[in-house]
Amino acid sequence: MTQNPPDLRPDLAHARVPRAADAARPGQPTIGMVSLGCPKALVDSERILTRLRAEGYAISPDYAGAEAVIVNTCGFLDSAKAESLDAIGEALRENGRVIVTGCLGAEPDYITGAHPKVLAVTGPHQYEQVLDAVHTAVPPAPDPFVDLLPATGVSLTPRHYSYLKISEGCNHKCKFCIIPDMRGKLASRPAHAVIREAEKLVEAGVRELLVISQDTSAYGVDIRHREDRGHRAHITDLARDLGALGAWVRLHYVYPYPHVRDLIPIMADPASGLLPYLDIPFQHAHPDVLRRMARPAAAARTLDEIAAWRATCPEITLRSTFIVGYPGETEAEFQTLLDWLDEAQLDRVGCFRYENVEGARSNALPDHVAEEVKDERFARFMEKAQAISAAKLEARIGQRIDVIVDAVDDEGATCRTKADAPEIDGNLFIDAGFETLEPGQIVTVEVDEASEYDLWGRPV
Ligand code: SF4
Numbered sequence: 356m357t358q359n360p361p362d363l364r365p366d367l368a369h370a371r372v373p374r375a376a377d378a379a380r381p382g383q384p385t386i387g388m389v390s391l392g393c394p395k396a397l398v399d400s401e402r403i404l405t406r407l408r409a410e411g412y413a414i415s416p417d418y419a420g421a422e423a424v425i426v427n428t429c430g431f432l433d434s435a436k437a438e439s440l441d442a443i444g445e446a447l448r449e450n451g452r453v454i455v456t457g458c459l460g461a462e463p464d465y466i467t468g469a470h471p472k473v474l475a476v477t478g479p480h481q482y483e484q485v486l487d488a489v490h491t492a493v494p495p496a497p498d499p500f501v502d503l504l505p506a507t508g509v510s511l512t513p514r515h516y517s518y519l520k521i522s523e524g525c526n527h528k529c530k531f532c533i534i535p536d537m538r539g540k541l542a543s544r545p546a547h548a549v550i551r552e553a554e555k556l557v558e559a560g561v562r563e564l565l566v567i568s569q570d571t572s573a574y575g576v577d578i579r580h581r582e583d584r585g586h587r588a589h590i591t592d593l594a595r596d597l598g599a600l601g602a603w604v605r606l607h608y609v610y611p612y613p614h615v616r617d618l619i620p621i622m623a624d625p626a627s628g629l630l631p632y633l634d635i636p637f638q639h640a641h642p643d644v645l646r647r648m649a650r651p652a653a654a655a656r657t658l659d660e661i662a663a664w665r666a667t668c669p670e671i672t673l674r675s676t677f678i679v680g681y682p683g684e685t686e687a688e689f690q691t692l693l694d695w696l697d698e699a700q701l702d703r704v705g706c707f708r709y710e711n712v713e714g715a716r717s718n719a720l721p722d723h724v725a726e727e728v729k730d731e732r733f734a735r736f737m738e739k740a741q742a743i744s745a746a747k748l749e750a751r752i753g754q755r756i757d758v759i760v761d762a763v764d765d766e767g768a769t770c771r772t773k774a775d776a777p778e779i780d781g782n783l784f785i786d787a788g789f790e791t792l793e794p795g796q797i798v799t800v801e802v803d804e805a806s807e808y809d810l811w812g813r814p815v
Contacts, residue, residue, distance in 0.1 A: 384494065395520060428458060572614065609633050682723045751805060
């Protein structure tokens with residue numbers, strides 16, 4: 356139905372329509388869904404659709420076939436808010452009956468001010484309210500003989516990988532971020548519930564689990580790392596337990612707290628299932644900028660930590676995101692960031708220019724950076740990051756590595772290495788000898804070509 360601009364934030368998943376869309380039987384109530392925003396919002400969309408499917412609704416892949424459309428919005432940046440309003444406008448034009456939910460739903464007046472004709476507005480995680488709004492707009496007509504819920508619920512991602520949300524909310528107060536205001540304090544799911552969901556996904560054919568939350572390393576702090584039914588709610592235990600299920604396990608949004616060190620030996624063990632991959636949003640490297648951001652773990656000696664991780668697990672891939680042009684950022688502070696990047700040699704890097712977000716405390720900081728300076732720093736940052744990425748990928752030529760196949764068509768197979776998360780990192784392409792490959796298969800390839808972000812190889 357609609358797409359986010361892919362460069363809106365480096366870690367945003369594209370908006371998409373559900374893969375579960377299928378033909379509605381005559382008389383079956385039918386709903387459409389536009390899912391905007393990050394992987395966390397995607398998980399919320401999946402939950403809503405799972406419930407609707409369980410209640411007998413069909414999911415329409417287009418506006419025309421839907422009796423009403425749910426728009427799951429993103430409100431992280433002002434540009435994302437504008438994007439959400441556009442998506443609501445498009446759904447109103449194309450379908451006319453629109454229910455709004457998600458992060459931007461926390462500001463109902465903002466939505467109804469622009470689009471007074473929406474049927475209902477609910478906030479993030481208000482699943483029951485969304486369902487109530489759907490029931491009012493399109494009454495259910497359950498048929499227990501045909502409405503069988505797939506064991507995995509409804510997935511918006513390809514069948515062989517799935518996001519796994521382990522907690523919601525955040526106990527930090529980074530000045531540029533309004534997520535704690537919108538989503539509340541950290542609320543971890545019990546470990547046994549996470550493991551049970553993961554087991555069901557793996558049984559249903561999922562080969563890669565993408566662990567997400569606002570702050571993955573803080574998992575379980577709010578429930579005192581409680582152990583229940585043999586599973587302890589601590590990220591180290593959870594990583595080990597998930598890794599034992601036989602799928603690849605990839606951790607996103609980890610902060611460099613000291614206990615993250617305990618994850619690295621697990622990643623170094625190829626039999627553990629935990630991929631040697633850490634997605635750590637550092638955001639900056641200069642201690643004064645980090646303090647002005649009020650970042651968690653701002654005092655950590657990150658270069659020393661990175662060196663220690665690499666000593667334990669030389670294979671580890673480090674991905675991060677950064678903000679350039681944060682209020683008060685001087686040329687010297689920015690240069691520190693560039694020098695840090697030279698030292699840190701991160702494998703994957705995303706960058707976005709600072710922008711004010713309504714309600715964020717950073718708006719009131721002095722010395723905002725001029726737009727042209729932000730643009731210039733962004734270009735310098737990306738040039739360096741690209742050169743590092745290109746050199747690292749070049750060094751992989753000749754290596755034999757395992758890849759997971761994401762898609763196969765007439766031209767070739769699109770795959771990912773253990774170093775590539777779906778949606779946000781690069782790919783490995785196979786353009787010869789791919790005919791028997793299938794999505795979800797894990798195959799060994801020899802790398803024979805590299806660009807700045809992608810690799811090419813052939814099965815061995
Ligand atoms: S850690 Fe900071 S940036 Fe991340 S969700 Fe919490 S407040 Fe926002």
